[in-house]
Amino acid sequence: MQQKILLASDGSETSKKAAAFTAELAGASNPEVTVITVITVPKGFYSRRLYWTAKERPSEAAEIKSFFLEEAQRVLNETVAVLDRHGIKADTIIREGDAAEEISKCAHEGGFTHIVMGTRGLGNVKEFFLGSVAHKVVNLSNIPVTLVK
Secondary structure (H helix, E strand, O other), rough: OOEEEEEEEEOOOHHHHHHHHHHHHHHHHOOEEEEEEEEEOOHHHHHHHHHHHHHHHHHHHHHHHHHHHHHHHHHHHHHHHHHHHOOOEEEEEEEOHHHHHHHHHHHOOOOOEEEEEEEEOOOOHHHHHHHHHHHHHHHOOOOOEEEEE
């Protein structure tokens, strides 16, 4: 069975390290690699700001949405560039919503065999109160997840 790796990226330094790790992991096995980034907009922003802006000034709402998509594309381009330097070709996906839920859902829907992502290394106390995307993905996923510091 061909290995399918889903590489989650948020543009952080640990995401770039996760991309380099994915390239090493891929090695000669030539797996299928897909890079995902998730646009996470605070719910209050969408429900209030974007809704009213769309209703009153549709062109401004389109600009706001475009800003988030451009930022997501920038993150994907930077991550794919890291993979390219290692000779790994990758597809890309942009999702919108809760990052951990979207990464897990994408992995399940796409038949991926492995998720690789960076972690910011929150301390135990912060993680207890705030949670983390990486921690949540590990708990939601039914496939192996590799976290790169």
